[in-house]
Amino acid sequence: MEDMYHADRATSTMQDIKISAKNVQVHYGDTHAIKDVNVEIADKTVTAFIGPSGCGKSTFLRCINRMNDTIDICRVAGDILIDGEDIYDPKVDPVQLRAKVGMVFQKPNPFPKSIYDNVAYGPKIHGLARNKAELDEIVEKSLRKAALWNEAKDRLDAPGTGLSGGQQQRLCIARAIATAPEVLLMDEPCSALDPIATAQVEELIDELRQSYSVVIVTHSMQQAARVSQKTAFFHLGNLVEYDDTDKIFTNPEDSRTESYISGRIG
């Protein structure tokens, strides 16, 4: 009894809370897109958001790096804390925040620049390298982490748009890693990729867990089961259930979760 208690405590301190959302509400004009969402996302963990289309999972993801600020009609209420700091505090610069909370989009969107310039874009903007040699190092490290170095090292000057879809998406991941973020948000990163590229990106996501807190939105429940340790199920703007991935997929508490994962709704 005593031992189990200690074991539990040990896991909870090992998995620090990275992001914590309290009573988050999002309105798009008159639409109430996110209703009262509370969630705590652990560091060095892959957290998956699943749910039917239009359930608000992408909207919530975009709250975490304040990308919703770029949409005029979008209003966010409630608190989102990263490392205990409110990111919607007026003192916080959303531009700086987005360097700390990287994002990978649904469709690979490399800039129409060379592979090197794509990766160097963030570090250059934020002044992360003192000289060319350091920048080269950052680019190489990021490409290595994104498992793209071996394919790209001989053609760093070739345009990023010339890569295949899966390579482009890994380039976008490398680009996001290059700014040394603490959190990586991925909005359906594999939905435009074929199964082989998807497998590569999933493998990559699992490796990224060593260094970052990864939040991934996905339509594929198999993918959520494969890559994530925690899963959140969204439905109609509500966070219905949030628990260990194993538990969600084997023994969900809410009947809606069960209906969704067994294919009866959504």
Add this chain to the structure above:
Amino acid sequence: MQSLTLSFLVIFALAIVGYVVARSRALYVADGDIRRLVSLPSQHALNVAMSTAIPPLAAILIFSLYARLTDGQVSWLAGFVFIALAVTGFALSMIGIKRETRARNLAERWIMGLLIFASTIAIMTTVGIVFSMLFETRNFFSQYDWRSFFFSTSWSPNFRGDSALGILPLLWGTLYVSLIALIFAVPIGLFAAIYLSEYAGPRLRSVAKPAIEVLAGIPTIVYGLFALFIVGPGLRDYFAAPMGLGDSALSVMTAGLVMGIMLIPFVSSLSDDIINAVPQAMRDGSLGLGATRSETIRQVVIPAALPGIIGAVLLAASRAIGETMIVVLGAGAAARLSLNPFEAMTTVTVKIVSQLTGDTDFASPETLVAFALGLTLFVITLGLNVLALYIVRKYREQYE
């Protein structure tokens, strides 16, 4: 004249009659049931009408080009041939109306012929213009030394036979005025486009964009008046005279500024469309990396839109080089080689006009020089276009 008019009337009447008759004939061969026909009656009708009208009309066109039909004289024989062609086409296509005739495809072929004809006219006109200019330019150079035309720095035509017809002062004026106009118009137009497409809200945009485009609808003569009465004296009184740069109301600066205003809507409207065509995913990608809006525009949006923007600037440049009215009223008609932008100068186009107006003898070098000037201008704009195409191809950052 009469026979040509008569031929036209007969051909058109026959085509209309053919249309009506072909309809009923098609129905007749199908025993009144159009489901038995491969093509609809109206398609048969269209085919007959076009088979009747197009061959004789084409013949008239070729004949008149060939005979240099300037006074409209056509012999009765020619008129007879045209009508005979129409009748033949009418008869042949009428006989061709059977149940299994594919009139739809035949009509399609006539229509394609018409479209090819239209595009050929556009191309042939350009070629014709170039050739006529080449021809007259050769005439000019047989009377006037080409070296003094291209390299002489003085322009003073007279009718005593010892004119100096050097293009350099005119070319300099053209380039100087255009350069000032572009320096003025490109940044303002581009920044306006960036503001409208990236920052302005939809409501402001819906008002501001048409308002800027109104500028493009003002006739250039009105801009010229504006230059003559407001900008010219204003520049002289507030800039040129106090700085001791001259006391002329007509100046390169006046024409350049006003021309720049004229060009703003070209640059801004085209650039705006091009910037809007850059996918939102590019902006999201950059913003998501923690770039600010202006960093995103500078480093991602503009490079992606660059080929189009260069195209817009080039279009503005060719407008500037070809512009005449604003220059006459803003910069004057004095050919001069000078660096002072507050002095009166003139351009190639203005001189083309002044060499061709008034009492002129069309064989003298003073008149023929207009063609040489025009051809030079044409070659310059052509060169600019080729250069722009090359730059665009080489430096384009292509997005999907």
